[in-house]
Amino acid sequence: MIAKIVNGSCFRGVVNYILDKEKNAKILVCDGLFAENKDTIAMSFEAQLKMNPKVTKPVGHISLAFHKEDEHRLTDRAMAGIALEYLEQMGITDTQVLIVRHFDKEHPHVHIAFNRIANNGRTISDRNERIRSARICKELTRKYNLYFASGKERVKQHRLKEPDKTKYGLYSILTSEVSRCGNWNILAANLKKQGVEMRFKYKGKSDEVQGVVFTMNGYSFSGSKIDRRFSFSKIDTALERNKRTERMEMQPPSRHEELPTFQPESRGNDDLYSGSIGLFMPNATDSQSEENYFEEQLKRKNKKKRQRKIRF
Numbered sequence: 001m002i003a004k005i006v007n008g009s010c011f012r013g014v015v016n017y018i019l020d021k022e023k024n025a026k027i028l029v030c031d032g033l034f035a036e037n038k039d040t041i042a043m044s045f046e047a048q049l050k051m052n053p054k055v056t057k058p059v060g061h062i063s064l065a066f067h068k069e070d071e072h073r074l075t076d077r078a079m080a081g082i083a084l085e086y087l088e089q090m091g092i093t094d095t096q097v098l099i100v101r102h103f104d105k106e107h108p109h110v111h112i113a114f115n116r117i118a119n120n121g122r123t124i125s126d127r128n129e130r131i132r133s134a135r136i137c138k139e140l141t142r143k144y145n146l147y148f149a150s151g152k153e154r155v156k157q158h159r160l161k162e163p164d165k166t167k168y169g170l171y172s173i174l175t176s177e178v179s180r181c182g183n184w185n186i187l188a189a190n191l192k193k194q195g196v197e198m199r200f201k202y203k204g205k206s207d208e209v210q211g212v213v214f215t216m217n218g219y220s221f222s223g224s225k226i227d228r229r230f231s232f233s234k235i236d237t238a239l240e241r242n243k244r245t246e247r248m249e250m251q252p253p254s255r256h257e258e259l260p261t262f263q264p265e266s267r268g269n270d271d272l273y274s275g276s277i278g279l280f281m282p283n284a285t286d287s288q289s290e291e292n293y294f295e296e297q298l299k300r301k302n303k304k305k306r307q308r309k310i311r312f
Helices: 011-018 038-049 076-089 129-143 164-178 184-193 232-250 271-278 284-311
Strands: 002-008 026-031 059-065 097-102 109-115 197-202 209-216 219-222
Touching: 002 129, 011 038, 011 059, 011 097, 011 109, 026 076, 038 109, 059 076, 076 097, 076 109, 076 129, 164 184, 164 209, 164 219, 164 232, 184 197, 184 232, 209 232
Parallel strands: none
Antiparallel strands: 002 059, 026 097, 059 109, 097 109, 197 209, 209 219
């Protein structure tokens, strides 16, 4: 949701524009006005001017535009409610208001005409209104979970007027070129091919570069005015980064010497292995001698028993 604010002096002109039949205009809110036709609405606005004739620009005209992604959610009732809440937070209350929806664009939008001379004759302040409006638009967008545009890439340049059209054209060109150039000379040459002149701004009479200016179609913009990432310092950083990346890609891959692979010496008889097995496996020689010993002891025992029997 974004708002565009215009203050003027002619109610009849803004009423005729807002209620233009070619825009498929539909009145959503008409407060404090005799709404029989365009003339009666304009006369209602003009009648209240007499309460404070010192105000030179009593006409308030605000357009509220929404993203097309939200079209299915933005009914007439919803748009009227958001518009009235916007006016309340802007301090535009207790005055004549006309809110009209247009259907001539692909995105939903409404136009608001209001009298900066309130019903009690006081003047509705326009101090810092654009700053306050931007903040309120963001708050309402978050509150109602409306679509947030992702930046300059979504701007429809074919619908822009000068000098904004050239400014966004420069944005697109710089976005492409800064990301692939390795130094200022290459960048300047590539820009010149596309009709863009580049020059540096210096600090006083010194050689210290203070900024960069781009010119196209007769319009000049400092880099930071096109976008913050196109200031001199940030472009310079990006070009240096591109140069380092290019150098790294050109260097052959480094070859590391392979460490020799050490193989353990093969041994026919591993003492540890055979010794370990010997802890759990009986020795054949020891087993045989032990068996002979028990047989001999058994024979001696039987012989003694026989001798004892003879004595008795």
